[in-house]
Amino acid sequence: MASALARTTYNVFFRRSSNYLVGIFAGAFAFEIAFDSAADRLWDMANKGRQWKDIRSKYIQAADSEPADDEE
Amino acid sequence: MFTRAAYTTATRAAFRAPTFAQARNASTQAANGAFGADRKAAAAWFAKAAAGSAILGYGISNYVVTDDRLAPVTKAVAESMTALQKKAAEYGIEMPFTVAHAFSTADHGLHPPHYPWDHFKPWKTYDHASIRRGFQVYKEVCSACHSMEYIHYRNLVGVSHTESEAKELAAEYEYEDGPNDKGEMFMRPGKLTDPMPSPYPNEEAARAANGGAYPPDLSCIARARHGEEDYIFALLLGYCDPPAGVNVREGLHYNPYFPGGAIAMARAIYDEVVEYEDGTPNNASQLAKDVSTFLSWASYPEHDERKKMGLKTLAISAMLLGLSVWWKRFKWSYIKTRKIVYKPGKFDEV
Numbered sequence: 323m324a325s326a327l328a329r330t331t332y333n334v335f336f337r338r339s340s341n342y343l344v345g346i347f348a349g350a351f352a353f354e355i356a357f358d359s360a361a362d363r364l365w366d367m368a369n370k371g372r373q374w375k376d377i378r379s380k381y382i383q384a385a386d387s388e389p390a391d392d393e394e
Numbered sequence: 395m396f397t398r399a400a401y402t403t404a405t406r407a408a409f410r411a412p413t414f415a416q417a418r419n420a421s422t423q424a425a426n427g428a429f430g431a432d433r434k435a436a437a438a439w440f441a442k443a444a445a446g447s448a449i450l451g452y453g454i455s456n457y458v459v460t461d462d463r464l465a466p467v468t469k470a471v472a473e474s475m476t477a478l479q480k481k482a483a484e485y486g487i488e489m490p491f492t493v494a495h496a497f498s499t500a501d502h503g504l505h506p507p508h509y510p511w512d513h514f515k516p517w518k519t520y521d522h523a524s525i526r527r528g529f530q531v532y533k534e535v536c537s538a539c540h541s542m543e544y545i546h547y548r549n550l551v552g553v554s555h556t557e558s559e560a561k562e563l564a565a566e567y568e569y570e571d572g573p574n575d576k577g578e579m580f581m582r583p584g585k586l587t588d589p590m591p592s593p594y595p596n597e598e599a600a601r602a603a604n605g606g607a608y609p610p611d612l613s614c615i616a617r618a619r620h621g622e623e624d625y626i627f628a629l630l631l632g633y634c635d636p637p638a639g640v641n642v643r644e645g646l647h648y649n650p651y652f653p654g655g656a657i658a659m660a661r662a663i664y665d666e667v668v669e670y671e672d673g674t675p676n677n678a679s680q681l682a683k684d685v686s687t688f689l690s691w692a693s694y695p696e697h698d699e700r701k702k703m704g705l706k707t708l709a710i711s712a713m714l715l716g717l718s719v720w721w722k723r724f725k726w727s728y729i730k731t732r733k734i735v736y737k738p739g740k741f742d743e744v
Contacts, residue, residue: 361706365517372512373698374522374553380672381556 500640503653506621506628513687517705519698520691526554527670528688531681533563534668536612539604539659541592544613545692548586553691560586567591605645607658616686616693623686625651630682633661 335345370376479489499505513520529550532542547564551557564584569591572579584591593609594600601608616622629651636648636655646656663685665677674680691697 357706357710361702361709365702365705368517369519372519372521372523377523377526378556381559383556383558 499650500655501653503620503655504628504632504650506624506651509624509627511623511687513690513697516701519701520687522554523672523674524684524687525691527672527674528684528686528691529554530670531663531668531685532612532688535662535681536685537590537593539593539600539609540612541594541609542590542612542692543592544589544611546587546589547584549692549695551586553695554688557586564588604658609659612689612692614693616690618693622693623690626686626689627682629657630661630663630685631678 335341366373482489512518532540547560550560550563555563564586567584567588568581569584569588570579571582574580594603597608610618616626619625621628629649632649632651633647634650636642640648640655642648642656646658647660648655649657663678663681668676668681670676674684694700
């Protein structure tokens with residue numbers, strides 16, 4: 323455990339099983355959010371102008387005030 | 395004999411598990427050792443293995459299992475297979491290795507070319523503007539004869555139309571519903587939950603109206619035909635005069651992409667038969683491309699989501715693969731770098 327950061331990480335996350343478990347759960351949660359939003363952003367970039375959400379604004383009328391209704 | 399001081403410094407250091415950095419270095423060395431001490435030795439090992447198998451293969455095929463010696467064996471196998479097949483056929487059993495079929499494009503249809511659909515790329519969705527135009531082509535041209543009874547108006551919502559547009563489209567047709575409180579069936583305007591209207595009440599009516607040929611339901615037509623959207627596109631634009639010597643029966647049309655060549659459907663896609671609302675040029679190939687995209691979507695409505703999930707799965711699996719390779723090497727580094735030394739001691743003679 324050379325650096326202070328490694329020591330702190332060890333003391334906070336790995337020293338106690340309860341902290342370890344909470345760390346795994348929180349880490350999985352954070353990773354999923356980060357991974358999904360990054361992947362979705364890349365996907366939307368690769369498919370710019372092709373998906374329904376890109377062309378929807380052309381067809382939506384004033385009557386369709388609830389925007390969530392025709393999302394996929 | 396250990397003193398306490400000697401035990402805690404030297405011995406514990408020797409038995410302590412390697413640190414992360416040591417383990418990583420150790421496992422790198424260990425990996426080089428699988429086929430030799432270093433890269434050079436490993437390359438030599440692979441070169442020898444390749445040369446050895448080449449020489450062995452050449453020797454076996456030219457001197458041991460020669461064509462002359464193999465010929466009677468293959469002949470005997472073929473004859474016994476034929477005999478077995480004949481015997482089995484007497485008992486009504488069809489063997490999987492029956493007969494060789496000659497392939498003829500005249501009988502099976504010309505294979506369609508592979509068109510460069512954007513949605514064939516692994517990271518591309520359908521072009522939803524094209525699906526929308528394709529639906530218009532289906533509605534104004536194809537639906538005169540073809541049903542699409544497994545596609546409902548609600549399926550268009552969020553794909554090619556807004557909810558209010560889909561409701562308006564559905565309300566253009568009347569559907570039978572009921573019974574009401576007097577027990578009678580009644581007609582009502584269509585709703586989102588109604589399927590695309592069928593042009594004929596049943597298959598018999600469809601056949602009677604089309605000279606005995608049944609216009610297939612288009613709900614899953616891309617799945618149901620070899621070549622999928624390539625086939626649909628090629629078929630729609632592939633009509634031509636029959637070649638010399640081919641007679642097409644009255645009421646049929648020649649299309650080389652259709653198995654047998656004679657199709658009951660007449661050419662339906664011409665330049666400018668549909669007027670697009672978004673200003674896209676409405677020549678025949680554009681109409682065919684859009685309707686093929688629409689029919690492909692109808693067959694694979696999950697396509698966009700499936701591809702996205704697939705790519706995410708591959709990305710996560712790649713991370714996990716890297717992690718597991720590292721984990722294996724980390725765990726094995728103790729074993730790979732272990733040195734076992736045999737040190738003969740002095741034995742007292744009894």
